[in-house]
Amino acid sequence: MNDLDVLESESIYIFREAFNRLDKIAMLWSIGKDSNVMLWLARKAFFGHVPFPVLHVDTSYKIPEMIEFRDRVAAEWKLPLIVGQNKEALAAGMSPAQGRVNCCSALKTEGLKALLAEHGFTGVIAGIRRDEEGTRAKERVFSPRNETNEWDFKDQPPEFWGQFKTDFAPGTHLRIHPLLAWTELDVWRYIAREGIPVVDLYFAKNGRRYRSLGCAPCTGSIASTASTVEEIIVELETTKTSERAGRAQDKESEDAFERLRAAGYM
Amino acid sequence: MSEIQTLDRTDLAPLRIVVVGHVDHGKSTLVGRILHETGALPDGKVEYLREVCDKRGMPFEWAFVMDALQAERDQGITIDTSQLRFHSGKRPVLIIDAPGHKEFLKNMITGAASAEAALLIVDAAEGVQEQTRRHGYLLHLLGLTQIAVAVNKMDLVGWSEDRFREVEAEVRAYLGEIGVTPTHVIPVSARGGDNVKVPSAASGWYQGPTIIGALDGFEASAPATDLSLRFPVQDVYKFDTRRIIAGRVESGRLKVGDRLVFSPSGKSARIASLEAWAGSDLTSPSASAGQAVGVTLDEPIFVERGQIAHLGDSGPVIAYSVRARVFWLGRQALTVGSRLKLKLATAEYPVEVAAIERVVDVEDLKNHEGGEVARNAVAEIVLRSRAPMALDTFADNARLGRFVLVHGYDIVGGGIVAQAVGDSRNLTEVEHRIDATARAQANGHRGGVLWLTGLSGAGKSTIAMELERRLFLRGWQVTVLDGDNVRTGLNSDLGFSEADRTENIRRVGEVAHLFAKAGMLVIASFISPYQADRDRVRAIDPDAFHEIHIATELEECERRDPKGLYRKARAGEIPQFTGVSAPYEEPETPDLRLHTFGRTVDEAVAELQAYVEREIGLSSRERAAS
Numbered sequence: 001m002n003d004l005d006v007l008e009s010e011s012i013y014i015f016r017e018a019f020n021r022l023d024k025i026a027m028l029w030s031i032g033k034d035s036n037v038m039l040w041l042a043r044k045a046f047f048g049h050v051p052f053p054v055l056h057v058d059t060s061y062k063i064p065e066m067i068e069f070r071d072r073v074a075a076e077w078k079l080p081l082i083v084g085q086n087k088e089a090l091a092a093g094m095s096p097a098q099g100r101v102n103c104c105s106a107l108k109t110e111g112l113k114a115l116l117a118e119h120g121f122t123g124v125i126a127g128i129r130r131d132e133e134g135t136r137a138k139e140r141v142f143s144p145r146n147e148t149n150e151w152d153f154k155d156q157p158p159e160f161w162g163q164f165k166t167d168f169a170p171g172t173h174l175r176i177h178p179l180l181a182w183t184e185l186d187v188w189r190y191i192a193r194e195g196i197p198v199v200d201l202y203f204a205k206n207g208r209r210y211r212s213l214g215c216a217p218c219t220g221s222i223a224s225t226a227s228t229v230e231e232i233i234v235e236l237e238t239t240k241t242s243e244r245a246g247r248a249q250d251k252e253s254e255d256a257f258e259r260l261r262a263a264g265y266m
Numbered sequence: 267m268s269e270i271q272t273l274d275r276t277d278l279a280p281l282r283i284v285v286v287g288h289v290d291h292g293k294s295t296l297v298g299r300i301l302h303e304t305g306a307l308p309d310g311k312v313e314y315l316r317e318v319c320d321k322r323g324m325p326f327e328w329a330f331v332m333d334a335l336q337a338e339r340d341q342g343i344t345i346d347t348s349q350l351r352f353h354s355g356k357r358p359v360l361i362i363d364a365p366g367h368k369e370f371l372k373n374m375i376t377g378a379a380s381a382e383a384a385l386l387i388v389d390a391a392e393g394v395q396e397q398t399r400r401h402g403y404l405l406h407l408l409g410l411t412q413i414a415v416a417v418n419k420m421d422l423v424g425w426s427e428d429r430f431r432e433v434e435a436e437v438r439a440y441l442g443e444i445g446v447t448p449t450h451v452i453p454v455s456a457r458g459g460d461n462v463k464v465p466s467a468a469s470g471w472y473q474g475p476t477i478i479g480a481l482d483g484f485e486a487s488a489p490a491t492d493l494s495l496r497f498p499v500q501d502v503y504k505f506d507t508r509r510i511i512a513g514r515v516e517s518g519r520l521k522v523g524d525r526l527v528f529s530p531s532g533k534s535a536r537i538a539s540l541e542a543w544a545g546s547d548l549t550s551p552s553a554s555a556g557q558a559v560g561v562t563l564d565e566p567i568f569v570e571r572g573q574i575a576h577l578g579d580s581g582p583v584i585a586y587s588v589r590a591r592v593f594w595l596g597r598q599a600l601t602v603g604s605r606l607k608l609k610l611a612t613a614e615y616p617v618e619v620a621a622i623e624r625v626v627d628v629e630d631l632k633n634h635e636g637g638e639v640a641r642n643a644v645a646e647i648v649l650r651s652r653a654p655m656a657l658d659t660f661a662d663n664a665r666l667g668r669f670v671l672v673h674g675y676d677i678v679g680g681g682i683v684a685q686a687v688g689d690s691r692n693l694t695e696v697e698h699r700i701d702a703t704a705r706a707q708a709n710g711h712r713g714g715v716l717w718l719t720g721l722s723g724a725g726k727s728t729i730a731m732e733l734e735r736r737l738f739l740r741g742w743q744v745t746v747l748d749g750d751n752v753r754t755g756l757n758s759d760l761g762f763s764e765a766d767r768t769e770n771i772r773r774v775g776e777v778a779h780l781f782a783k784a785g786m787l788v789i790a791s792f793i794s795p796y797q798a799d800r801d802r803v804r805a806i807d808p809d810a811f812h813e814i815h816i817a818t819e820l821e822e823c824e825r826r827d828p829k830g831l832y833r834k835a836r837a838g839e840i841p842q843f844t845g846v847s848a849p850y851e852e853p854e855t856p857d858l859r860l861h862t863f864g865r866t867v868d869e870a871v872a873e874l875q876a877y878v879e880r881e882i883g884l885s886s887r888e889r890a891a892s
Contacts, residue, residue, distance in 0.1 A: 009557055046503065048543040242309075
């Protein structure tokens, strides 16, 4: 087994644990490369099936190509897709102009919270990785959230020997992170190996490409000439710029991202 | 192109190394420094951290690379473990930073348990401290044998060789006592980067490798392919026409055609196929340790999560009791009689602490007999399960010889199996006046009468026997009362007249409720055609009585006719045969109506089992209340 086989096998094991141990699970699909890899792994874990709903929290600010891609792939792979949106906040005029962290909290965190409450999910699968950012590096694979979706990062459960926290109080839920051990480079090498579809926005046009995808107003592109998966791999093998460098909401203060995550952001 | 690129093109899985040691001896600082020296930090990270430190009015802090939480930076300690990858120049490495504060031992174990090797950090001035010892001991317990030691903050003792030798001797002495020989003991200054990647001019007297050199000397753990096959069942899927047994091969190999034996049930079948997912042509006729796979079997035997598949006679131990070395993380002390859930591979067993044989003092490695096990302590204990457990000793097969302990909602400890103990359940003197709650807590379920009523041939006995078997394997106190065997003894004086039938049911009902009161689940399988008779049985203790209608149509029962009774009844050879020449009063509002037509025994029993576990089993909340 090479390194990607090891990661794949571990992720599949995590998917199967979540499906077996939790009553009602769903998977978040941000339409980014990581969640596409997750969908692929889920189909492997369940032998061609995705036996739980796939959730997309639509902030209305997503780049249009992402929505097109979502609808095309959902139809092709027959995904049980549920789209949620915080319509109240949007009607009240929520936008990055009200503060980027505020906007993320309202449209993503609150939007997700409402979706979870509506369907009563007890497990939410999310595609975060340790190498993305310092607080994510401290995450658990099965990570509890309290009644108000908050993450108690100062008192996380022990997690070892492939035994996860699967018992939890009513009203609380678990976030499950099958890609926690992967790096950005692993993700692209796996995309190349398996031929997993990704949004065109990742590929350079006129000298620029997106390295991380989010909402149009808060996601910047990077200077790049990488226009194929192989070229992206070569670029990442030599780059020393961090992946979320283009994500403006992380930079409002030293602990902006920690506060977002503690409140329930992915 | 560049050298970096060719190095990164390796597809070796990274070597997993944990950094441990006493609080404030410099673990996070060393990790931050290693990442910096090996070029693993993104551009701007160091400048950004310098800004953060300036704002806080403090000197530059390498530990902030890993200590990303505000609380960690505010207090200057690591709270939780984190991990990052770098490339040593020789191979990819995953470095795991573990907290040194005693309070966060659970996080240290979370980090250390997945490592293949460890770096133990000791402050040159302070020398070996409490957590140095505790971490060293735990590394050994976790099965880690490759340990290098970094004597840090050498700059603060003026790079004194004498001081270094003193600390080295102290560390070697302690590790030696627990059976560990460090690969290297290295003088370093993490803050200054001395002997981290580049040999330091300050330590001309030191001839050994740098930290990176020591890490490169560690060996990756070999996959467990050479051990006997262990394939714990994770789940059974029926998404389409295939019935797929899914799981991860923990050790050994399997291939199409192998006869798998499932422990502890002992049933066996051959592997018909290894399944790939639809649309993939990556099917393979075999799999080995580490692979998550799915297999189909050539016979439809009953298989469920928790069972361990193996080959022939090289199976795991099956035991009710184990002697184990455990580390305890629970807030309340562990005592004899504590009830816990033991999770081993994919199985879960309710267990009780039968004995605490010794508690280890990590300070002086002396043993203390008995007593209780406090938070963060290590002990040797005996755990007893009601259901047979399939497992290996840690020495034989580490992956099947280690477990975690759960209380309520939380993982409260972990341990390794030192020895399987034969059935050592002794008779203990029992006090009188044990109430129903105490019995329910002891058994993990309430007592009850599961009354299966239905026509002859409806499937009552088949369902009763299979349900009994399944619940027994899960540790339930369960028995079957069956029409046929009761009539040969208890009720041998009764015939089949209406009055005799009523008396038959009355007696059986009384007996069943006595068992239920004693804490057992009784599966009573009787045609019991009259509603009035069943209602009388219910009235003995309505809370404990569950009326289950095995709803199979007369035509279907007659078609099945397993004992040839319908044929005889139609021929007039059996008078007053229910459904033919005597009435059957269907329950109007049974607690469960179980349909059998067009379903397999498996499916019908699964529905009934779910009902039993829901209605008669204890909820996790009730169990936690014990």
